[in-house]
Amino acid sequence: MDEILDGLTQIDCDILIIGGGTAGPMAALKAKRKNPEANVVLLDKANVKRSGAISMGMDGLNNSVIPGYATPEQYTKEITIANDGICDQAAVYRYAQECYGIIQELDSFGIRFQKDQNGEYDVKKVHHIGTYVLPMPNGDTVKKALYRQLRKARINIINRFMATRLLTGEGRVAGAICVNTRSAEFLVVRAKAVIMGLGAAGRLGLPTSGYLYGTYENASNSGEGYAMAYHAGAGLANLECYQINPLIKDYNGPACAYVAGPMGGYTANAQGERFIECDYWSGQMMQEFYDELQGGKGPVYLKLNHLAEETVAEIERVLHIVERPTRGHFHEGRGTDYRKQMIEMHISEIGFCSGHSASGVFVDEHARTTIPGLYAAGDMANVPHNYMLGAFTNGAFAGMDAAVFIADVDHANFDMGEVDAERTRVLAPTKRDDGIPPNQIEYKTRRLVNDYLQPPKVTAKMELAQKRFEEVRDDMESGMFVRDAHELMRALEASTILDCAEMAAAASMYRTESRWGLYHNRVEYERDDENWFCHTILTKGEDGKPAHKKQDVKPYVVEIAEDEKDAYANQRVGSSSSVAAE
Template identity: 40%
Template sequence: MGVKQIDADVVIVGGGSAGTFAAIKAKTANPKARVVVMDKGPIETAGAIGRGMDALNVVAVPGYGTPEDVVEALTKVSEGILDQECAYTLGAEIYDRIKDLEEYTGREPGDLFPVDDNGNYKCNYLHPTEKALYLAMDGEEIKRALAREVRRQGCIVLDRTPAVRLFTTDGKVSGIFGFNIRTGEQYLIKTPTVVLTSGCVGKFGMPRDGYLSGIYEFPGNTGEGYAMAYHAGAELINLECFQTNLLMKDFNGPSCGYVVIPRGGCGVNALGDRYWTHGYWSGDMFLAVWREFAEGRGPIYLKLDHLPEETIQGLEKILWGTERTVRGQFHKQRDENYRRWDSVEQGLEEITLCSGHSMSGILINKNTETSVPGLYAAGDCAAVPHQYLPGAFVFGAIAGRMAAEYAAKNKAPKLEVDGMGVWKEIRKPLETAEPGVPVEMVEIKIRTKVSQYLTPPKSDPLMQKMLWWVDRMRREDVPQIKVCDYHDLIKATEVQSIIDCAEMAARASLFRTESRWGLSHYRMAYPKVDPKWDGKYVVVKKNMNTGEMEVSAKPVPAYKWNYPTRLEYEYPKFNLDIGPGFSHPPNDMHDPWISQKLGDEGLAVPKRMR
């Protein structure tokens, strides 16, 4: 079987929310462009909204919010570590994406999205601001509608064909390599542009239940976008800002506070008291959750019992019919009822790297351009803080348009790649001699280490130990990975991406000598916010000459709006003095019994064990 070679104008890596919009808008910008979409699965169900979505979490629509209001909210929750132009672009363009969604789904205003008495899209409050920026959505079939439009536009869709290598020539994008995880067919695609829309690092830490794919995010999101951008020489930022997921206990799906809180629900501790002022997924709220457990007031719950009966029934329909359809069965088997205050137990179950729900990812500008010519990024892998699903739609559309325009003016650089040589390297785990190490064991190992050594509050010695494990696993574990088919072969690539991301996260965390973003970067060695880090990114980049990982700081783009850059919280002060303890008399360091053993028999094995 030979490597199939394809010429393309635009290649989109990831067929999720941002990827489908990128494909549609690339074709709209240039109908003659050859647009290729690559994904690990069928694009109808790919990505974080493969089952559907129930809201757009940050929007600006007439009557409720303005683009400036979005800038204000994101400046505050990011504590000023952002490009305000990106935030403004998100607010300015989301209304057009809302109309696109209605067109692609064939749904009317008031059906897909609610409207008020004035005909405006009706928004609710969610963010720690006084602006209504949350728009509910009945979007169960939204992903299938986007996939249908991608295919109608005439894009080349390579389902079940993940990209695994990104190539550059003289610092510019020149090609990409992928293979089909069912048939093993390989593709070497020559292209001047690549759009990375491959999602967050959802598989990062190990979830508490221990299931490899039992995670909050789409299980296929394993950081390939982060890793490919890094190895291409792009800059990544905010990798020290972790998404510390507050999830439903024992159920690794959304706890759905975003659905409940805008309708009057709230978070309470085991005493039934509210533990924080708001329910937005920002670091201060996660820090408040951590405090409840540290001070003995856990578990915590999402409280719904005080809501009107019709609201509870509506929430049941949304929560059990969109995203995770087994959620209702989970509650039923546990005899849990939303009409009791303690039926939705929550916990800090896992950590991930993400820009949608947090801040970490590939550095882009408002045009989705990275620091590598021809390389664009959008969605959860592109660092637009707290952009959520609206950001995937907005910046996915921009990335598709910008890539198509770039490709129309720039031919692909010469691609001097031995396709069969690349494939031989990738397929090494298929050739590993028996017994080898099952890829699942290596994945368990790296993800367990991530949870053990990187979970906030962050310890400097633990993070240094994480780097020790990264080096050891690359030398000892990765070369021994053994797989039996193409489906598991992609898991070997995923493991290497997770290892790359673990190193980037640890080095970035050690570089930022302060605590910031609440629990997201709570560093015990520096347990306070340091003003010297205000307005500064931590940048991770590969030195393309030496191959070494470099970490540096640089200022965020100049602010255009003077909005608050702090949330209302403080880090706790610890007093962990536990007294002197008992001290026994010293032992003899020169133990004659040990000396006798060494002198008489050396290191000989005792007779009974021979």
């Protein structure tokens, strides 16, 4: 294993789904159900059994819209406000209308959701306005349940192949070029439609621990979806709206608003005082978190030591077993106990992830990107705050739409020269006798991301970042060196991470205002609705560098009253116009 082999195979399918985490499996199931004759291939860089953000499971649904607890109108309004108004509501509204059906479907797969004595879903309130959080008592079974369904539906699964570039031709998608992560052999997949579900760009910033893989996101989510969409010519929206999350200091577990919050836990400063109204993750909340962290009352803590023993035990049962099972080990090693003291928190490294923010490949309410036949869903598509249930639901939309799209088209022709060029690019680090290993290229890129791109954003710093990224790119293209196929995968990831870093800098420079709280806090600029109440769309320009344009926010489906618009703007306890969380 890992020896570099020379090989090139081509296969054909109707629908290629890249990424077998959350959105991908649901897209595959829905496409196959809609068109049982379709040849559906699900491809993953890892193993679909345990790939993606929910590798070990998930603690709950953060954004379920369940009749009796919330309405689609209310949810759409909440997410629009939480995202500072920059939101094409059609996709959010369709999600809100149809996610309940997906919950019932997941239930039928054997994934259970918490119910009360009356058998009703036991939904908790965390958000500022509505009630959407639904715990999953057996959340550790998600991947196994999904995998069973994939086998039953006879989806063709290809593991350990990493897609590196999309193929296009005749003005639409034509397939993808993939490389085996254990042999470096190439696989060209011709497809009539391609659905991308490649997750977040989670290895963009460097975590405070300095460990390259100690990221908030599953470290295998290194941003290939963003890079491939970019190189294929698709539009990417609002990349300057970074993901930054509150975490346990040095550990990549959330604090956590969704589990501890509904049970009485909260975020406190060093004096044990609550300082934010609502722990729901938004840019405004993160700005208050950051201010407290930097101010005289920092650092910031997770406070649970005022809770009853049985409550703490229940929080531990959820937080330490399902989504982040090593969390108990972490606290044990540090000698910290929720019962005895507050737990130090910090902010995460930056990343792209629409699951918690709004940056991503631009899609509409059918999960269509700007390239015909190409879809994106989950953390890498720009439907704001869509979390796991959003990945499932938007993945379903993509699968259903792709099943219709393929009925009327044949495989698009593409230029074989593109495959040859990609083979040359991919294999370059294997052709040298020595040079710079990928981990050093990656470390340097990510250290520069922290030094210069982390908010508060400063123009001169971002310009320095752009200059330094170019130097790293020169080093990478002329001198990166790998010894086996596994290192080659890391080299390709390093290249993706650098692409994402350059996009993050370019997008942040373009939007000359501040918006989304800390996510895009450009200290030299105020919020400017007159000029910047719009999406920013980044594409690959003629010169091979990021190009930008503004795009109107589509007319709202659900109107927002003037006095509701700022519900998320004042998150600090004691600020005058705030709405109480409880």
